[in-house]
Each structure stands twice: as structure tokens, then as C-alpha cells.
Amino acid sequence: MSGDKLVSSQITRNEVISLVFRLTLFGALTYFGVRWMVKAIDPTRKQKVEAQKRAERILNRIGVKNVRLSEYELSIAAQLVDPSTINISWDDIAGLEDIIQEIRETVILPIQKSELFSGSNLIQPPKGVLLHGPPGCGKTMIAKATAREAGARFINLEVSSLTDKWYGESQKLAAAVFTLAIKIQPCIIFIDEIDSFLRSRDTFDHEATAMMKAQFMSLWDGLITDPDCQVIVMGATNRPQDVDRAILRRMPAMFHIGLPNPKQRCGVLKLVLENEVIAEDVNIEEIAKLTDGFSGSDLRELCRNAALYRVRDYSSTFRGAVNKPPYSTMPPLSSQQMRVPLSICSPDAEVFHDALRPISMDDFLNALGRMKDSKVHTSIKFRSRVPELD
16 A cells, blocks of 8 residues: 555656656747747847947957947947047048137047046046037037047947837947946947937927936936046037937037138138149139038038039030040040049049149039029028027
8 A cells, every 4th residue: 555655656756847847848948939039020130130240340440358248238339430440530620620629628638638637526528518500510520530539439329229119128228328338438429410319308208218318317427427437428419409408417518510600611612622623713712702601511512513514514525526536535434433532543533633624713603603593501590509508
């Protein structure tokens, strides 16, 4: 009788062990199966994998080694820019010498010579910088040139990369922006059109968006309270009045990048035309007077349109002479050659460049007339204003 009980007890234990094993195996298979299925149906999975690979290449190139990054930090790291690869310098920006000097003194110098400023909290670099003004006046160029001169890593943050369809993921990505920046400091986090992301909050904001903004500001406060942290959030906007006041308080260094005056426009034109062949009748000062209300990008577009007139003249001359002896020795440019910079083209490009006449004053006047007639350039009546802080 006792033997039967022993056998029954033994069978029961074996069944229990078997059941536990099967349940464990089933649970593991279910977990990994669901995880694989979620990844398989995620439409952004391929982009995430490519972003992580790109981030690893960038980190190796900028010399960030032996730093463990989370999945979310790797996703943000894909937007890193190596300061040595930034092709924008202060020499490429004309007419903003006063602002450049102020940025050098208040932002760049404390980063480059941090040991000189460590003894005082009053002269620490600001943790927030706002560049505001009309479109096309050089705000993004200033941000890149600042990162290059300071030797800081540059995160060109795309706001769309912080949004995720899964609940809670956006907050993790927002946190990863700051944790990554701290790990690779000195670092500048640049947010273009910051008003579209950190605009004034209201009761109609989506819950996930409101939570992400709140966490972003909370993490930003952590930078402000740490005097040794060399992370700066730099934003650019042409609508400063739409930026949340709580954000403006975190950006004490504000620089207005306005439309250039005649002297500044003259400097921009000289910089754009520095390597171009222009006729003796071109009066840059006169062009600067005629372009009131033009931004820096407008002036560059004006020069481009003026330069195209000589290409049209060459094209017309070639078509007129192609059937008349002696035949032209210069063949027309292919569409591929037109897309390649002249400096890296074949010898045909050099011949083409030599065949072009200089840019004349009439070219500029014609281009100016076309720009004023065909479109409304950067608003002449635009007046950027800084909201008054409480």
C-alpha cells in the first residue's frame, strides 16, 4: 500500500516538473515570438537599423569610444555632426560681425577655456541660446559655425525623430537627447524652427506631446543646475512670439538676426561674388541700395540668377554658330555636367568657364526685376519681436 503511494507521489512530482518545464518553454516562445512579430510589423524597423549603423560610424569617426549607448541614444546619435566636417565657418558669414563677436565671448570662449571659468557661476556659458529673425538671414549657418569653432559635437535634432507611435517611447527618446549629449560633451543640441516643437502650451495639446515637452524642460533644467556640464541647447526661429515662455526663460542668450542693412548687404554680395568674374561696370554698392528688404539667401539667389544670363547668352551663341563654319570647338554641356561643380569637371568645364562672359550690371538689374515681379521675397515689412518676459 505504501509502495503505491510512493509511485503515485513520484508520478505527481514528475508531472509537475514536466508541466513547469512546458509552461516555461511556452512562455519563452510566446515572448520571443511576440517580440519578433512586433519588430516584423514595425514599418520603421529598417530605418532604425540603418540609423544605428550610421550612428556607430559617426561615433567612431569623432573619436567616441568605450561609451555604452542605449538603443534610444543610438537613434539620436544618427543625427550627430562631426565638427571637423562642418564646411561653414565665420568667413562664410558676412555682415554679422557684432553678433559673431558676442557669440564668441559668451558661448565659445567658456567652452574652449572651461578651466578659466570654473571658479564663477556668473560667467558660465548659457545653457540655452536663441537665434531669431526673418528666414534666410543666416541663423542655421551661425549655429554650425559656432559648433565648428568651439570644437563641440553637434546634434542637428530633427523633431520628427522624437515622435513614436508606441506610448512612452517619445519620452525615452527625449531623455536620450540629453543623456547622449552629456556622454559626448562638449555638445550643442540645435533645434531649427524650435517654435514648431516647443510652442506655447494650451489645453488642446495631445497628452503625449505635453508629457514630452515637460520632460524635455525638466532634463534641460538638469543642465542648468550643473555648472560643469558643457551642453548647450541652441534654437532658431522666425516666430519667437510662438515659443513657450518657459522655454524662453531657459534661453537667456538671445540674438536677433535681422535683415541686412545696405552696408551688410554689400558685404554679403562681395562674399558671394568673391570667386566670380564680374564686369567693370558692376557697382556692388548700387546693387546693395536697390535690394532693400532682401535677406542673405535672397542676395545669393539674385547673384545666381544674374550669373545664369551669361549661360543663356553662351547657349544662344552656340546654337546660332553650330551650323555656321567655322564650327565651334566647344560642345554644349550635358545635363550631368551642368549638375557638377565647374571646379571638378573635366577640361571641358574649364573651356566652358573661359567661354562665359563676365557678369554685367545689366544682368543684376534684370535679375532684380524678375525677382521683384515673379515673387514676394522675404517680407520687407517683417519685423521680428522678442516677447517680453514676466
